[in-house]
Amino acid sequence: xxxxxxxxxFGGPPGATAIVFGxxxxxxxxxxxxxxxxxxxxxxxxxxxxxxxEQLKAEIGWPAGGIRDFFSPHVFGTTxxxxxxxxxxxxxxPAQEVCGTKLKKHGRPLNYxxxxxxxxxxxxxxxxxxxxxxxxxFVVWTYIADNYRQLLTANIVFGYLLSIYCYVTSFSVDTNxxxxxxxxxxxxxxxxxxxxxFYIGRELNPRITLPIFGEIDIKTWFEMRPGLTGxxxxxxxxxxxxxxxxxxxxxxxxxxxxxxxxxxxxGQYMEAGVLTMMDITTDxxxxxxxxxxxxxxxxxxxxxxxxxxxxxxxxGVPGFAAIISVFSLGLFIFRSANSQKNRFxxxxxHPSVRNMTYIQTKRGTRLLTQGWWGMSRHINYFGDWLxxxxxxxxxxxxxYTILPASAAAVAGEGFRxxxxxxxxxxxxxxxxxxxxxxxxxxxxxxxxxxxxRDDAMCAKKYGEDWDKYKKTVRWKILPYVY
Numbered sequence: 094x095x096x097x098x099x100x101x102x103f104g105g106p107p108g109a110t111a112i113v114f115g116x117x118x119x120x121x122x123x124x125x126x127x128x129x130x131x132x133x134x135x136x137x138x139x140x141x142x143x144x145x146x147e148q149l150k151a152e153i154g155w156p157a158g159g160i161r162d163f164f165s166p167h168v169f170g171t172t173x174x175x176x177x178x179x180x181x182x183x184x185x186x187p188a189q190e191v192c193g194t195k196l197k198k199h200g201r202p203l204n205y206x207x208x209x210x211x212x213x214x215x216x217x218x219x220x221x222x223x224x225x226x227x228x229x230x231f232v233v234w235t236y237i238a239d240n241y242r243q244l245l246t247a248n249i250v251f252g253y254l255l256s257i258y259c260y261v262t263s264f265s266v267d268t269n270x271x272x273x274x275x276x277x278x279x280x281x282x283x284x285x286x287x288x289x290x291f292y293i294g295r296e297l298n299p300r301i302t303l304p305i306f307g308e309i310d311i312k313t314w315f316e317m318r319p320g321l322t323g324x325x326x327x328x329x330x331x332x333x334x335x336x337x338x339x340x341x342x343x344x345x346x347x348x349x350x351x352x353x354x355x356x357x358x359x360g361q362y363m364e365a366g367v368l369t370m371m372d373i374t375t376d377x378x379x380x381x382x383x384x385x386x387x388x389x390x391x392x393x394x395x396x397x398x399x400x401x402x403x404x405x406x407x408x409g410v411p412g413f414a415a416i417i418s419v420f421s422l423g424l425f426i427f428r429s430a431n432s433q434k435n436r437f438x439x440x441x442x443h444p445s446v447r448n449m450t451y452i453q454t455k456r457g458t459r460l461l462t463q464g465w466w467g468m469s470r471h472i473n474y475f476g477d478w479l480x481x482x483x484x485x486x487x488x489x490x491x492x493y494t495i496l497p498a499s500a501a502a503v504a505g506e507g508f509r510x511x512x513x514x515x516x517x518x519x520x521x522x523x524x525x526x527x528x529x530x531x532x533x534x535x536x537x538x539x540x541x542x543x544x545x546r547d548d549a550m551c552a553k554k555y556g557e558d559w560d561k562y563k564k565t566v567r568w569k570i571l572p573y574v575y
Contacts, residue, residue: 099284102293102546103381109292113380117249120392121163124242125153127396127528129338129403132494134524164250168243171236172251179318182212184306193368196297198270198277203298205310205368209317209361216322220329234333237326241399248323248388255387256291256380259311263295263377276300279377294377312378315386317364321357323391328353331395331402338510343405344413345487349397352420352483371546393532397488400529404493404516405508416483423480430465430473437461452565454558462565469568471547474540478533485533491525493518544569 103109127133131152137144149155156162188208195202223231237244263283266276282295302308328350336342367373372382408416437446437459449463465472498513507517548569552559569575 099286099289100281101284101286101289102281106286106289109286109289113288113292116384116389120245120249120388121242123393123396123528123531124245125155127400127525128154130154130495132521133400133403133492133528134521136494136521139520139524163242163246165240165243165247168240169247169250172244172247175323176251176319179212179216179322180306180309180314182215183208183309183314183318186211186215189365191365191368194374196275196277197280199275200271201275203275203300203310205313205365207313207317207364209321209364210358212318213322213325213358213361216326220326224333229333229336231333233326234330237330238334245388245392248392249384252380252384252388255311255315255383259299259378259383260291260295262299266296279375281375282377282379290379292380294379294382296377298373299378312382313367313373315378315383316367316372317361320386320388320390321361323387324394325354325357327391327395328398331398335402335405338402338512339405339508340511341405343401344408345406345489346398346401348408348413348416349401349484349487353394353398356481371543375550393535394484396532397484397529400488400491400525403495404488404491404518406487406489408487412487416486419486420480420483423476423478423482426465426476427473427480428476430476433464434461434466434473452558452562454555456555456558460555460558460562462562467566468572469570470563470566471540471544471570472572474544474570478537478540481536482533485530488525488529490518490523491529492521492523493525494521540570541575 101108103112126135126138128135131154135149135152137149137152183206186208188206191205191207192202193205220231220233223233263278266272266278267274268278270277276299277297278295279293279297282290282293282297284290299311300308301311332342332346332350335346376382433446436443437449437451441447441459446461446464449461450467451459451461451463453459461467469475493507493516496515496517498515506519507515509515555562
């Protein structure tokens, strides 16, 4: 146990318990309550006073076998093969070899191998060939659509297994630093509370050595590979599904997939930047990151394309341009702020930063107080949130109801599927925003929480200098608001 009283985050053990067991339920709720069988949300949820389990089961497509049908050994095996293919690409494609930040206990860096961007391009190239040959019926797209819930469950199970493995093996870390294996525990991950340590992660940089593949840094591999690439593949599968449903592809789903694809590919192209993130430098590998990387990111973040595959909203030129403008502004703020900070650190004599004001700390480092970083202490977080918000905007005032082919057509509203079903908004209009805009709210909370964690670490690191800095740069993320 860490000396002194443990410092908990995320609500401590009760919060960790709620997250570990609650998030998988939440994602399954999303898959059932917003579906392509009866609506988003399903009609019974709009009338809770008359809600019955039998009616709800019919509307959500509850499997005949109950919960046991959530899991498919075949789908789980396919998921493992997907991970294995990604691992083969990691090992055999050309890669950038990078040294990470120095370990706190050892004073030396670990080596990393990065090629997530080229690996994803190979995945996309394979799928492009398959789509050219088979169109929207390409087996990868139909397999994802037909087995979505089982794929979700398979990744949840794998997330638990990965978390258990990392938790158990963390007890083999030699805590007499430095040790020959260069393994160490995360500062906040060995509190003595099983559920909290399981959630937050005990070991900082767990690694495994496999025949042929060699040594693999588990955390960075999962951070940048199967989940992010999987997010792209899910989006593309839903585009193909929309085409199979209607015979066309809407501008809204194309725009959403392109913005999300840019977000993924740019992050993977700049993969080495992950080494400065709190996930890598501070947090251990526990359920928080395991589940987040391979379940939360691909399956929650693709919700908008899943929604649009059934309700193909048309934006038109004005709507398309407005959403692109918001995305571009967020991207500009995010990239400009980060570039300015990086240039200030690495090229202090560059004309763009040479005359900017700063606070000289006793540690020898300088805290920028002008430019983007004079506006707020984490202006880049605002840019990140702003560029991610348009992921949800193409869904509009979300919500739809699906009428069977036998029902009378609703004149002037909705869309007619190729199988004869009618998709309208009707009374569901607006109630679907819980699903399609949940990401925007979650991401805002995540960034606010991350700012708080960073503030605590900087206060410990810089002491009085940090207090002086906060008086100079008052706002945390968004100037004049927060």
